[in-house]
Amino acid sequence: MIETRGLRKSFRSRAGRETKTVDAVRGVNLEVAEGEIFGFLGPNGAGKTTTLRMLATLIEPDGGEATIAGADLRKDPAEVRRRIGYVAQGGSTWDESTAREELVLQARLYGISKAEAHQRAVRALEAFQLSEYADRKCKTYSGGQRRRVEIALGIIHEPKIVFLDEPTTGLDPQSRAHMWDEIRRLRAEGMTVFITTHYLDEADALCDRIAIMDHGEVVAEGTPAELKREISGEVVLVGLDATATPRAAELLDTEAYVHKLETADEGGLRLYVDEGATAIPQILRRLDGAGLDLGSIELHRPSLDDVFLTKTGRSLRES
């Protein structure tokens, strides 16, 4: 659905007399498949928004190529515009207009007829649970309502891809969960969703695949599960009493799925495995078969923050 090769953008900024060139995006290669929620994860200033704005035809890349929904970004931006939707981070609704007016106008800007635009506005208002406030001015909406109007605006022309720049920033937890549901609904309708976020939990819970971005470059890409596995696999903590521990260690050490085995000082084992979900049943069977009494079993998964830490040398929470 989206393919980019070497997408670049630098900005010139003036500080005093010196002109400095800042490489905001330095050669981004991405592949986004149809029908997935693709997440761009990274700290503020990593180049996420700049990349998104290039893909949405709002700024011209300095170099590189991209194909979006079959249209060439460099040669035919007008066609790209027809096929994509874009929802900016800072809002896009006018205080004095109503949601319905905004939706109808937006549809019409895409060349949709008046009657059809009104029908689509009604459908969008229903889908986003906005019918009740449809004819109130945007300035009266809550943050979550307003964000839903903005997303509805971004997809009123039924694009193949929608770009959402930080769709949940500034929302309270409840509105955020609501927004996640809306985004999943878009995917269920067959849309490809490209979001940026600096929330780890959001990337983890919402996205099918993510690219981690730092200093204008993609430092890692994959499904959240793959990325986490890539760094250290997963750890299964097996709780046993001290007497049973040596015997259990002996039994499990020979199993193929266990990469490394450590005995904890106070008894119990730490098993490093590829995938805890498939290892746990096997561990249980093995220990049960040997008649050993199992106190507890716990799966420790590395978080995306661990991934970010490994790739960039610092924690996302700190940056």
Added chain:
Amino acid sequence: MKLARDTWLIFQRQIQLLLRNPVWVFVGVFQPVMYLLLFAPLLKPALRASSQAEAYKIFVPGLLVLLAIFGGLFQGFGLIAELRAGVIERSRVTPVSRLALLLGRSLRDVVSLVVQAIIITLLALLFDLRVFIGYLLLAYLMLALIALMTSAVSYGVALKVKSEDALAPLMNTVAQPVLLLSGILLPLTFAPGWLQGVAKWNPFSWAVEGTRALFAGDLSNDRVWQGLTIIAVLAVAGVVWAARQFARSVR
């Protein structure tokens, strides 16, 4: 065709928002009416006009041009607010014509200016101003072109500077010499030679003279077609330049 449709869409929306807040009519008319009531009476003796109506024939056209220049030049502020709200960016991801984004807005400014001009002309009629309707329409065309130009320039500058703090002093700095060098308040025939020479380079002074000639019923005066031509050319240039800013503006 697409341009006309897109322009109409933007224009419709802008007019709708304008009508929702009709204070602008009052604000827009209040100042010129004050000039009309409190300044114009000084003109008969000052200009040694034979009658009050004669003085109005000189003053009202100048006042209307002034209204068109200032009304247009300060439209950029509204655009900065739209820029900040993200409305412009939202329009720019759609396939809408960039020229239409400008024209739709500038045409609203032209319409609101012409409405103000009509109100002021009607008030001036009470003071015995008499103008032939055909000439009046030509004068309104001149005003419309001026407003189109100044509002387009204002939008273009707004997209470049992106802040009210920069736009306000910039527009004031431009507007003041333009105003003084156009003979709007008093005809430049009273000016010393050097001032008249400088004013020749001010396109608005041609527009003011042309508009005055129309109010005086002097269609054969060269200033009429010269003023219209100069302003029309500048309006086209302003529109082209500003539309390019809409096409390339960042955020």
